[in-house]
Amino acid sequence: MTTEAFARPAVQKIFGLADLFLPDGTHVKLGKRARALMAMLAVSPAQSLSRDYIIQMLWGRSYREQGQISLRQCLSELRRELPETMLAADNRAIWLNPGKVQTEIDVLVAQSSNDDFVAGLSRLGRPFDSLFLPGAFEQWSADAGRSLTDRLRIEVHRRLSRQRAASQWEAVNRLAAAWLLREPSDSEANAALVLSQTEQGQTANARSTYDAFAGPASQPAIMLHPSAAPLLVVRAVREDVPLGLGLAIREEFAEGLSRFRELRIALPAAGAGEPRGPGYTLDCTVRGSQTPYLSARLATKDVGEVLWTDRQALDHDGASPRALQQQIADLVARVVATLVPTIADDAIMRPEPPVGPTYIAYLRARSLSIAPASHEAALASARALQQLISNDPDFIPAYAPLARLLNTDYFYTRLGSTGPGHRAQAQTLSNVAYASDSKDAHVNSLMGWCALRRQAWDEAERHFNEVVWLNPLNFDRLNEAGDGLVYLGEIDRGERLIESARALRGRFDAYYWNDIGKVRLFRGELDSACDAFEAGGDSLIWTPVYAAIAFALAGRNPASMRERALARLKICWPDREAMTVDRILTFFHFHHPFRLKEPQQLMESGLRQAFAGKLA
The missing domain is CATH 1.25.40 (Serine Threonine Protein Phosphatase 5, Tetratricopeptide repeat)
Structure with missing residues (x-):
């Protein structure tokens, strides 16, 4: 296209129509995947992505060679339609030249007038509304x-x-x-x-x-024990197709669900009545005469409101009993991993919660502790959990999330807000919970991380191994155990667990990219690590720091990632304390208990390189 230079950057829309507008208002009309590629580059912290990553996101269902051809065709389209100075590429990566493109969020945040900001906010649609590409991009x-x-x-x-x-x-x-x-x-x-x-x-x-916002207070129609967890009734499996799999499927569900402490499981016998009171039901049916499939449905027990459904084909013809059993186990794993958080989220929102008052208070406090929006929110969660324990020391579920907050500077909402004393308290809470139920996967994960921070390496590994044995269907626990093994130097085993957790979760989230990026970094796969950390964004405190480290070690310019890291650190930096490289390293070491010196030295070297000349 023209080589005309513009004084202002073009604007890549993200919310609503994902279209590109040049500074003179010209609407650049592009195909769907070209628009998707421009959107990916615009929101990427460095506005740069590797070719392999782009192919994985946009043409992941094609053969690699076909994906490369499609990417070249997409680049040709962009070069025809865009100013020559906007886009650049080499045989490894594609990037936007500095200062050439910004998103409408950049424009909006720069507004100084409150009226202009509110007007712009009101005009925004939903992110990527006009871009639907099934697969990894979705x-x-x-x-x-x-x-x-x-x-x-x-x-x-x-x-x-x-x-x-x-x-x-x-x-x-x-x-x-x-x-x-x-x-x-x-x-x-x-x-x-x-x-x-x-x-x-x-x-x-x-x-x-x-x-x-708060909603009127109400009392449940049926009074439950204060500590009663949600009830899930697993009904008999219906078979519209006579394959004789119903009993095996139900037993798999019972086995998988029994590993979670967050549910009360009921399996009523044929002809027997179901337990009274509020709760949830799980119904499964084998259907389809030509291609049999298993459908699963989660609903409320009182009015039958459907909360979630799933289905999977069963390759029954010619399949060995072992292969068929594996198919069933795979479906059960995906269903079970989804049921627990779905039920917990629904229970919190119900005007008449299907759980006891103590348990609903715990669910709300725990929900607030998982990803607190601020330090005040994290402190409020900790106070609520502490109050539950004070009111009932035998209410064990509250111990683990409170210990997690005390172990992690209230989940990294204010660096330096917890210290050795808090970690000793976390260890005490973990010991009590473990003594009460040594087969709880969450408690074992917590014990493993407490041991890591005490440098009790063998004890930590034993607990992480126990997590996998106790509940291989809980993606959060698998991710925690996998990340813990990476810190112990067991990189290959850790990676397998992180990938298993991602498969169970069914999506690539910020935790996955954060943890898999560390695996690639410690292996020396620096370009791949950079891509992973970029994909992870900056919702987690350490991801942009890792990204700056990876960019510095890979010989890339870490400036943009460093700025993202500094902006993220400032959100949780202690008041009235100067930000220096040495102080960042102090917090970094406090939260990164490496067993081996090599990864610790690698991270420290990369961090000093990334922030050299920017901080004292």
């Missing part, structure tokens, strides 16, 4: 959309905080109301809106806003 776009929404949320919260400090209540009102149209469950925006309405004398509006 999952990538979902993860990238969440990361971009998180960036918007951080900016909205920053502006609300500044406006509240200046008592700009009308501005708070407009911004909070606009954001809540997109994210109605955002607790900070709801609190800001209630406060602004109160300060402006709109008492009735404030009460209405509060009631709409």
Whole structure:
């Protein structure tokens, strides 16, 4: 295309129509995969991606040679339609030249006027709405959309905080109301809106806003034991096709579900009534005369509201009993790994929770602890969990999430907020939980990480091995054990568990890219590590730090990744403490218990290279 130079960058739309607009307003019309490639490059922290990664995301279902051909054709299209100075490529990577393209989020965040920011926010659609490509890109776009929404949320919260400090209540009102149209469950925006309405004398509006968010209090129709976990009734498997697999399938489900402590499992005998009270049901049916398949359905026990369904073909003809059993086991693994978080999420949202009041309080506190939005939220979760333990020391489920917060600077929401004393408390909590139930996979994972931090390497490995044996269907536990083994130097075993967790989860999320990137980094696969950390975004504190390290060690320019890392670190940096390389390393070593010196030295060397000249 033309070599015309523009003073301003082009704008790559992400929310709604994923189209590119040149600075003069020209709409660049591209094919679907060319638009997808431009969107991927625009939101990538370094605006650079390897060819292999692009092929995996956009043509992952094709043979490698066909994917390479398709990528070359896509590049030819882009070179015809874009200014020559915008896009560059070599035989390994494709990138956008610096300053040539920005997303509409970059434009929006740069707005100084509150009115312009609110107007721009109101015009945004949903991320990647117009780009549907089944396969890896579908999952990538979902993860990238969440990361971009998180960036918007951080900016909205920053502006609300500044406006509240200046008592700009009308501005708070407009911004909070606009954001809540997109994210109605955002607790900070709801609190800001209630406060602004109160300060402006709109008492009735404030009460209405509060009631709409908090919901009216209600009591369950059937009183449960305070500590009762959700009830799941696994019904007999129906067979529309007479394959004689129903009993085997039900036994597989019973075996898989029994490994989770978060459910009460009931398997009523034929002709017997089901347990009374609220809960959930799991129904499975074998259907299909030509190509048999197994369908599974999770529903509420009271009104039969369907929460989740899945299906999988059964290759019955000619399959050996062992192969057929493996098919059933694979489906059960995927179903079981999904059931537990689905039930927990639903139980929290129900006006009449199908669990006891202590357990619902635990679910809410645990949910807040998994990925707390702020240090205050993490502290609130810790206080709630501590209160549950104080009220009932025998309520063991609360011990593990509290110990996790104490082990990790309240899940990295404020670096330096926990120390040796907190970790000793975490070890005590873990010991009590382990003494109560040594076959709990979550507790064993926690014991393994406590042992890692005490440099009790053999003890840590024993607990991680126990996790895999106790519950190979829990993707969170597998991921924790795999990451722990990587720190122990067991890189190959750790990678297998991380990949198994990803397969069970059914998607590539930030935790996967963070952990698999470390595996590749320690193996010396630097370019592949860079790609993984870029894919992971910056929702996790250490991922952009790892990315800056990998870029520096790979000989790439780490500047953009370093800036992302510094921005992420500032969110959780201690107040009134200068950010220096040595201080970052102190926190880094506190949270990275390497058994071997080589990976520790590699990371330290890369970190010093990445931040050289930027920090003291």
